[in-house]
Amino acid sequence: MSRAALLVLADGRFPAGGHAHSGGAEPTVRAGRIRDAADLAAFCRGRLHTTGLTAAALAAAAALGLDPLGLDEAADVRTPSPALRATARKLGRQMMRAARATWPSPELDALAAARPRGAHQPVVLGLAARAAGLGAEDAAHCVAYETVSSPATAVVRLLSLNPFDATAVLARLAPEMDEVARQAALAAQRCPGGGDFSALPAASAPLLDVMSEAHAAWPVRLFAS
Incomplete structure (x- = not known):
């Protein structure tokens, strides 16, 4: 296992398209719910323990070699917002391009052929981690x-928030990120296989879903989502 590969995959400069997305921060800022670093921390914490946990478990399961097509369907049913489903597949398509160029893999090729319009991004990321020789908890991290x-970077641009303050938010959330990654990997390991993914978390953030639908209809926006 290469820890350097983990750094490459997690690097914000990895060309997977994430820089164009705010993770729901843009409409939240517009609604006045993020105004400073404290609000950003609360938003990130909520996102981490809901949709973040769900996505991390999907990635961990893919890294373990569980059926990626089944996981893609499981991701669909865990994403009630059509706008967020479209975003996840768009990001998955871009992640697939970057991953296949970086860590060529028959499993990535097979998923790309089966989902030419893009699989959900966490599933692709998990397969990319697997191709890079990483484990389930690495993918979840x-x-x-x-x-x-993603929201922290976006809020720096949207509010001109001091980047030192945004980075401090991420640093203070590090123990919680570790715990979410651990929980996600354990949930993936409990999956019995055979297409049964009921052991995976299905935590959601309904307000994010509602705001994402509204954001998708904006005529002018800084971020794609």
Whole structure:
């Protein structure tokens, strides 16, 4: 297992398209619910323990070699918002391009052929981690970090928040990211296989779903989601 590969996969400069997305921060800022670093921390914490945990478990399961098509369907039913489903597949398509160029893999090729319009991003990320020789908890850590780093980066741009303050938010959330990654990996390990993914978390954030639908209809926006 290469820890350097984990750094490459989690690096914000990995060309997987995440820089164009705010993780729901843009409509939350517009609604006045994020105004400063304290609000950002609360938003990130909520996202981490709901949709972040769900996505991390999907990635961990894919990294373990569980059926990626079944996991993609499981991701669909755990994503009630059509706008967020479209975003997840768009990000998955971009992640697939980057992953296949970086860590060529027959499993990535097979998923790309089966889902030409894009599989859900956490599933693709989990397969990319597997191709890179990483484990389930590594994949879960990548998702957990991305869950909070995307909004933090976006809020720096949206509010001109001091980047030192945004980075401090991420640093203070580090123990919780570790715990979410651990929980996600354990849940993935409990899956019996055979297409039964009921052991995976299905935590949700309904307000994020509602705001994402509204955001998708904006005529002008800084971020894609």
